[in-house]
Amino acid sequence: MPPNHMARKRPKLAVWKFSSCDGCQLSLLDCEDELLAVADAVEIAYFLEATRVAIQGPYDVSLVEGSIGTPHDAERIRRIRARSKVLITIGACATAGGIQALRNFRDVDGFIRAVYARPDFIDTLATSTAIRDHVTVDFELHGCPINKAQLLEVLNAFLNGRRPVVPPHSQCIECKLHGTVCVMVARGVPCLGPVTQAGCGNLCPRFERGCYGCFGPKETPNTAALAKQLTALGWGDAEIANAFRSFNADAEEFRREGDAHERTE
Amino acid sequence: MERTAPTTGHPTIPDPVVLDRDGLDALIDALRGDGYTVIGPRLRDGAIVLDPVESADDLPWGWIDEQDGGRYRLMPGDGNAAFAHTVGPQSWKRHLYPPRQTLWTGRRDGRGFTVDTPTDPAPRQAFLGVRACDLAAMAVQDRVFGVTPHDGRSAGQERFTDTGYAARRAAAFIVAVNCGRAGRTCFCDSVGTGPKAAGGYDLALTELPGAELPGRGAPAFLAAAGSAAGAALLARLPGRPAGAEDRAAAEAAVEGARAQMGRAMVSDAGPLLARNLEHPRWAEVAARCLNCANCTMVCPTCFCTTVEDSTDLSGDHVERWRRWDSCFTVDFSYIHGGAIRQSGLSRYRQWMTHKLSSWWEQFGTSGCTGCGRCITWCPVGIDITEEARAIKDSEGRG
Numbered sequence: 056m057p058p059n060h061m062a063r064k065r066p067k068l069a070v071w072k073f074s075s076c077d078g079c080q081l082s083l084l085d086c087e088d089e090l091l092a093v094a095d096a097v098e099i100a101y102f103l104e105a106t107r108v109a110i111q112g113p114y115d116v117s118l119v120e121g122s123i124g125t126p127h128d129a130e131r132i133r134r135i136r137a138r139s140k141v142l143i144t145i146g147a148c149a150t151a152g153g154i155q156a157l158r159n160f161r162d163v164d165g166f167i168r169a170v171y172a173r174p175d176f177i178d179t180l181a182t183s184t185a186i187r188d189h190v191t192v193d194f195e196l197h198g199c200p201i202n203k204a205q206l207l208e209v210l211n212a213f214l215n216g217r218r219p220v221v222p223p224h225s226q227c228i229e230c231k232l233h234g235t236v237c238v239m240v241a242r243g244v245p246c247l248g249p250v251t252q253a254g255c256g257n258l259c260p261r262f263e264r265g266c267y268g269c270f271g272p273k274e275t276p277n278t279a280a281l282a283k284q285l286t287a288l289g290w291g292d293a294e295i296a297n298a299f300r301s302f303n304a305d306a307e308e309f310r311r312e313g314d315a316h317e318r319t320e
Numbered sequence: 321m322e323r324t325a326p327t328t329g330h331p332t333i334p335d336p337v338v339l340d341r342d343g344l345d346a347l348i349d350a351l352r353g354d355g356y357t358v359i360g361p362r363l364r365d366g367a368i369v370l371d372p373v374e375s376a377d378d379l380p381w382g383w384i385d386e387q388d389g390g391r392y393r394l395m396p397g398d399g400n401a402a403f404a405h406t407v408g409p410q411s412w413k414r415h416l417y418p419p420r421q422t423l424w425t426g427r428r429d430g431r432g433f434t435v436d437t438p439t440d441p442a443p444r445q446a447f448l449g450v451r452a453c454d455l456a457a458m459a460v461q462d463r464v465f466g467v468t469p470h471d472g473r474s475a476g477q478e479r480f481t482d483t484g485y486a487a488r489r490a491a492a493f494i495v496a497v498n499c500g501r502a503g504r505t506c507f508c509d510s511v512g513t514g515p516k517a518a519g520g521y522d523l524a525l526t527e528l529p530g531a532e533l534p535g536r537g538a539p540a541f542l543a544a545a546g547s548a549a550g551a552a553l554l555a556r557l558p559g560r561p562a563g564a565e566d567r568a569a570a571e572a573a574v575e576g577a578r579a580q581m582g583r584a585m586v587s588d589a590g591p592l593l594a595r596n597l598e599h600p601r602w603a604e605v606a607a608r609c610l611n612c613a614n615c616t617m618v619c620p621t622c623f624c625t626t627v628e629d630s631t632d633l634s635g636d637h638v639e640r641w642r643r644w645d646s647c648f649t650v651d652f653s654y655i656h657g658g659a660i661r662q663s664g665l666s667r668y669r670q671w672m673t674h675k676l677s678s679w680w681e682q683f684g685t686s687g688c689t690g691c692g693r694c695i696t697w698c699p700v701g702i703d704i705t706e707e708a709r710a711i712k713d714s715e716g717r718g
Contacts, residue, residue, distance in 0.1 A: 274650045
């Protein structure tokens with residue numbers, strides 16, 4: 056057996072969950088072919104979705120999934136940060152508040168009264184917010200869910216002491232690199248690709264659907280110019296507001312564009 | 321294979337012949353028989369893209385495209401022409417300069433490491449249906465990548481040849497098609513690159529107009545050789561000698577396309593933009609620009625790339641890749657301390673002034689060949705000819 060991994064101390068990896076659906080940490084288990092190599096390269100110290108074994112910190116890398124939605128969350132993320140050398144957030148919940156951030160635009164107490172028989176059991180914050188809003192984050196991996204190849208790339212880059220190759224450019228670049236024909240130009244299908252960060256593998260445009268913006272705002276997105284074109288393609292303000300208010304509703308640029316179109320309803 | 325300069329009238333170049341649909345099939349067959357992957361226009365995903373074709377049946381017979389700023393639609397044409405469409409979302413640079421290329425791979429080797437560079441031979445690709453604007457674009461990229469000399473100041477000049485590009489270029493067999501129809505975003509005539517191929521091809525086809533008219537004649541193509549290899553191939557094809565009326569019909573078809581140009585580039589765009597770097601129009605276009613980079617991805621001459629490294633988890637194996645990049649990304653202008661072109665304005669201005677103006681200083685020509693892709697495939701339909709004209713008109717008013 057090659058002594059390679061025995062000779063060096065394997066970094067301790069922890070995977071933490073906050074308000075989320077678990078889909079992003081599932082991406083790690085979904086790595087299948089590469090999973091054994093990952094388990095070989097790191098010591099999985101805390102990952103409840105995969106194992107009950109919980110090894111004490113501190114941790115070399117913490118992957119954090121989910122948003123901060125309760126006072127308990129807000130306190131817990133600080134403790135995790137204190138025990139983590141590198142903290143990487145994964146997914147739209149952790150990087151932008153997730154779909155549950157839709158409550159940031161409405162009256163949370165009203166929701167609680169409407170939904171729960173005993174509202175007094177519910178202890179929640181009025182907002183769902185990104186991890187970055189609470190503690191220092193070393194790297195943010197976008198996506199709802201994240202792309203497993205990008206997750207491997209981030210782990211890989213960390214293990215090898217280099218910068219992850221996760222470009223913040225538009226979905227359009229990804230479509231063009233793949234040779235996918237633009238659905239907006241060739242079919243008149245409204246698409247958030249021009250303002251959305253690449254990384255999903257241009258899943259929807261490959262199947263003649265417009266981009267839903269799962270990977271959140273790209274660098275310097277011009278959402279107002281895109282909204283104007285969406286109008287030209289037949290969308291009303293309500294549809295535009297809804298498009299920007301999905302998994303990344305509370306990401307700053309999407310929030311502003313959503314607000315701009317809700318106000319004019 | 322040596323491709324000669326334009327060789328009309330060269331003693332070894334035979335007279336043009338007329339091919340019918342079977343002749344076109346025979347052309348594809350012959351190229352495939354010679355070991356070429358034939359890449360040509362075919363329908364996919366609501367557009368005419370450049371993909372491998374196995375026979376003339378794969379060509380988009382009877383289909384045309386309607387294009388405008390930010391808009392492309394396929395529709396049935398009036399007749400049954402194979403090449404009545406204009407240029408699509410892809411250009412040939414995809415095949416000569418692929419979006420991703422391995423530069424080298426490295427392997428840990430005890431305490432050191434070994435580096436390997438890919439040694440795969442260049443693929444034998446035959447390009448079927450290369451329009452004049454795209455031939456001009458290949459000539460532009462030949463200068464950029466140090467394959468042919470130029471009058472510009474760029475240090476490339478054959479001293480720093482991109483060997484991968486040069487090998488793919490040299491291995492390619494080029495079947496040009498002279499345009500018989502122009503789209504609303506076409507402007508090759510105003511930049512002097514088309515609609516007729518001026519050289520740089522092995523064979524050039526002109527679709528004779530009979531096939532475009534319903535019930536009037538079968539498909540026919542005037543085929544002319546532009547190189548010794550093209551002449552040798554043409555001699556193997558079943559065609560009849562072209563008569564004067566065939567040549568006249570071919571000329572008329574091209575002149576028809578010339579008369580249909582949907583747009584025109586202003587003259588002297590280079591000096592015009594160079595003296596208007598602070599023009600208020602840049603802010604206006606930046607307000608519309610998505611900085612999504614589509615224009616640069618579809619442009620047949622844009623050549624910018626970035627370098628990406630990948631490693632395996634153990635770090636024992638590394639790869640360095642080159643991937644298409646764009647002056648519209650922030651990272652593209654990143655140097656120590658930050659990116660130079662933070663604003664959308666500065667990025668749009670960089671692209672347009674480079675394409676139409678500083679390209680001349682660098683490589684001795686314009687970087688624009690009038691294909692119009694950047695207009696059609698811009699999701700919001702920003703029009704490079706309109707932007708140039710707006711600045712020109714403002715000078716007239718001033």
